[in-house]
Amino acid sequence: MSTFDKKTTEQHYYETQVSEKEYLHWYKQQHFPTQDMPSVTVDNVIFCYNKEQDALKVLLIKRSTHPFKNSWALPGGFVIPGEATADSCIRETKEETNVTITREHVEQLHTFSTPGRDPRGWVITVSYLAFIGEEPLVAGDEAAKASWFDLTREGNLLYLTNHLDANICVNLDTGESIGENSLAFDHAKIIIKAFNRVCNKMYHEPQVLRVLGKDFTISEARKVYAKFLGVNFKDIDHSNFKKAMLPYFTEIGERATGVGRPSKIYELKS
Numbered sequence: 001m002s003t004f005d006k007k008t009t010e011q012h013y014y015e016t017q018v019s020e021k022e023y024l025h026w027y028k029q030q031h032f033p034t035q036d037m038p039s040v041t042v043d044n045v046i047f048c049y050n051k052e053q054d055a056l057k058v059l060l061i062k063r064s065t066h067p068f069k070n071s072w073a074l075p076g077g078f079v080i081p082g083e084a085t086a087d088s089c090i091r092e093t094k095e096e097t098n099v100t101i102t103r104e105h106v107e108q109l110h111t112f113s114t115p116g117r118d119p120r121g122w123v124i125t126v127s128y129l130a131f132i133g134e135e136p137l138v139a140g141d142e143a144a145k146a147s148w149f150d151l152t153r154e155g156n157l158l159y160l161t162n163h164l165d166a167n168i169c170v171n172l173d174t175g176e177s178i179g180e181n182s183l184a185f186d187h188a189k190i191i192i193k194a195f196n197r198v199c200n201k202m203y204h205e206p207q208v209l210r211v212l213g214k215d216f217t218i219s220e221a222r223k224v225y226a227k228f229l230g231v232n233f234k235d236i237d238h239s240n241f242k243k244a245m246l247p248y249f250t251e252i253g254e255r256a257t258g259v260g261r262p263s264k265i266y267e268l269k270s
Contacts, residue, residue, distance in 0.1 A: 015065040020119075023066040027120055038113075041125040042088045043076035043187065045109065045194035046099065048134040048148065049211035049224055056211075056227035057134065057148040058160065058191065060183075061096050064144035067119045068184035072168065074191070075099075075146075076125070085126040093130075097146040098138035105130040107207070110193050117186045125185075129194045131210035151195075153230030158195060172196065199228050206248050209268060215252060217263040218242050 014026045046059040060072045077092040079085055089106055093099050109127040117123065137146040149160040149168075157178070160168040168188075169178040175189035182188065198208045202225060212220050219233070222241055226233035249266040256262045 016069075018066075020066045020069065024119055038122040038124045039120075040079045040085070041076055041118075041123055042079060042085050042092060043074040043112075043125050043127045043185075043190055044089050044093055044101075044106075044130060045074060045127065045191055046093065046101065046130045046132060047151075047194075047198075047208070047211055048132050049227075050134050051212070051220065054223055056151045056224065058151055059093075059097060059099065059137075060147055060149050060160070060162075061139065062145040062147070063184055070144070071182070071184040072147075072149075073184035074127075074187045079126075086128070089128045089130075095140055098140065099132070099135045101130050101132060105132055105210070109190070109197060112186060112190060114186065125190075127190050127193070129197065131208055133211065133213055151227065153227065155230065158192070160191075195228065202228065203244060204248075206245065206268065215265045215267050217255065217265055218245075219263070221245065221266075 014023045044059075048057050048059070049055070050057065059075060061075050063069055063071055063073050075093045075096045077088070077096070079088040083091075086103055086106060086108070090101055090103070093101050106128045107130075109129045111124060111126050113124045115122070117125075134148060137148070139146040147162040149162045152159045152161070153172070156172045158170050158172055160170070167179075168181045168183060170176065170183075170188040170192060171178060172192055172195065175186075175192040177183060177188045183191070202208050206221075208228070209216060209221055209224060211224060218238060218241065222236045222238065223233040225241075226236055229236075248269055250269050251264055252267050253265050254262040255265045
């Protein structure tokens with residue numbers, strides 16, 4: 001067995017077979033190039049919307065290795081030498097979930113650099129925000145599972161549920177998890193940053209409507225906005241909403257509803 005293979009086997013053992021305390025002790029003895037310089041990672045907040053379920057969703061993975069083994073986290077990972085962080089975002093998402101995103105999907109969200117945010121050492125993460133249609137998931141790499149979590153807002157609380165084994169609640173004001181389930185690292189704060197970014201920009205930069213695909217009706221757009229506002233979409237006045245948003249939309253045709261008049265359909269202006 002080569003030295004490289006031995007090192008890889010040893011790393012896998014400590015990442016998966018021992019306690020996190022033992023793993024961190026081993027990790028800090030390794031000659032990783034982190035002394036006096038930060039490591040850089042990416043973390044990706046990927047929103048989608050399911051029209052049939054009327055559900056806003058965010059993509060999470062369940063970590064299979066230390067640190068935070070068995071906790072839910074955002075897709076992401078370390079930036080490799082010579083790689084732009086946007087390319088890392090695309091690569092890591094594909095490797096961990098089999099979801100394909102492109103540079104057209106993503107926008108840089110924020111850089112998180114709070115000391116101690118990662119127990120492995122000095123790690124700075126560049127977060128990204130993406131809006132896509134819902135896609136099938138295939139977990140890979142460090143993801144034991146990958147799952148779309150429904151997002152439900154109630155006042156200043158945001159609930160993340162996947163109807164399987166996880167119910168997570170975070171405070172929109174503080175970014176802190178509430179209850180026994182919490183997200184890995186500072187990923188609750190990253191999700192809240194993304195959620196609030198959408199809320200603050202959606203009436204003058206409505207890129208969030210990309211979750212509806214290439215075209216949409218006014219009612220579909222209201223339903224997406226209602227999820228971020230935490231209200232019933234009927235509470236968003238159709239006429240006022242249409243008047244406010246038409247400068248950002250282009251009417252492209254009509255869609256049969258099966259009942260009554262067809263609905264006009266729109267797309268986002270470039």
